[in-house]
Amino acid sequence: MNPATTALLLIGFQNDQFSANALLRSAIDDAERTDSVLDSTLRFVHQVSESPMTVIVPPTELTQRFVSATNANGILWKLRESGALLPGTPGAEPIPELQAYGDRILTVRGKSGFNAFLNTSIERELRDRNITDVVIAGAITSLCVDSTARTAYELGYNVTMLTDCVLSGPAAEHDLYCERMFPLYARAVDSRTLLGELDSAAA
């Protein structure tokens, strides 16, 4: 993996998911897992920010379009009901720890569902930078993370999932994705291991 042709996609690192009093924190049973994912991810971002790796934040902003009658039990509808991730609200903004990177991180808007590639310019941004590898961190494993990862794979990118930087609902869900599903279309590895490999390659 060459950082110059690699893009890190940071999915869902918005205030409503990760801030201390986030609206969506209660959707995750274990507060420690949210904090642990956040810490691991911020550590990874800090390290790779010194490298040529492209870093992209595609914030999700829910719009009316996704409310549908029979999907009333769907997560998108529930999110909308809770008032989370509404366009133009502080809760929908990327967390301050990522905003602090300023222009080092590319913010790409338009994501209003699970898949970061749908209705955004991400694919063009990756092509313009000759990206071959995509690394993914974020929330939620079973929804935005997986939808985005599969699309990246189907578009021909080599995909790496950071197992300690993805936030799942139940722990069993995390294990199933990391052990059974991600390996079908990606490499699943923890952030420290990947950083070690990147450091060795740079040396």
Place this chain on the structure above:
Amino acid sequence: MNARTTALLLVGFENDKYAPNGLLRCMVDSTERIDASLARALQFVRTVAAIPMLVISTPIMFDPVDATTPKSRGILTAIRDMGALQRGTWGAEPIAELAEFAGLITTIPNRQGFNAFAGTELHEMLTTRTIRHVVIAGNTTGLCVDSTGRTAAELGYDVTILTDCIYGRTFVEDRFYIDQIFPLYANTATSTNVLEQLQASLGE
């Protein structure tokens, strides 16, 4: 649910998936699950085709890749390397049992991966036919069914996954997706239940 604005998507009904000597049957832990889901799916197709309701088949047909195409890893490459689902081969053809419905089923070609919407005319066809609701049968539960289902939801369709007309690699995987994942973006129901809903709407 209204038969006129509902479409059944058949995901993965190729010989390599279902036929007794299909190359991909070995990827599933129980051939009973494959056969049972197929029997129910065919029964469902038979009933809805008679309504009639739009039935669309979305088989994978791998196109040849030339030597210069970068080879990504993962299961799609593994399946391709096995020689499965290649365009023009028996394995990529629709199963013989669907021949009964030739003329009633519309085939959308060109699917190359998990998601039946990616790179195909599926969304365009559903829009042209003013379809609001898609019902999904096929395989595999955790890959093509899930990818297609969630994309349908993101594109604004109501989605129902037929729990007794799908199969995945293992029973555990099937239950995980049916119980934990599909409900996040779709309805789940048995084929019997959906037929009841469709028939009720016909009476209106």
